[in-house]
Amino acid sequence: MQQTTSTPGKVVLTGAWTMDQAVEGLSFLALALQDQLEATPPPTSTEVDLSQVRELDACGCQLLAVFLENLKGNGILPVPHGLAPALFDTTRLLGFAGLLGAQDGPKET
16 A cells, blocks of 8 residues: 555545555554544545555455544545546445445546
């Protein structure tokens, strides 16, 4: 997993989100959550940019789900977007499409 640092109101995820990178991913998401919660003023929503995620498995989906639910539980609306069309089927099969913003398939541009 390779991630950029988060800023209040925005988290950008890159690289592979798989079981092999779970420890690193969990550490990053814990820091990203802390960044959002400690911002002054705290954001009302946080953009979660998934456009640079190149690989995703059940473990990565679960980590992202926990992160998004933690944002919600703290009053911050998560706004995931940009998931690559190649990953839509994976998220649908694993039951995470709605949560990760892939429920409707690729957007026509």
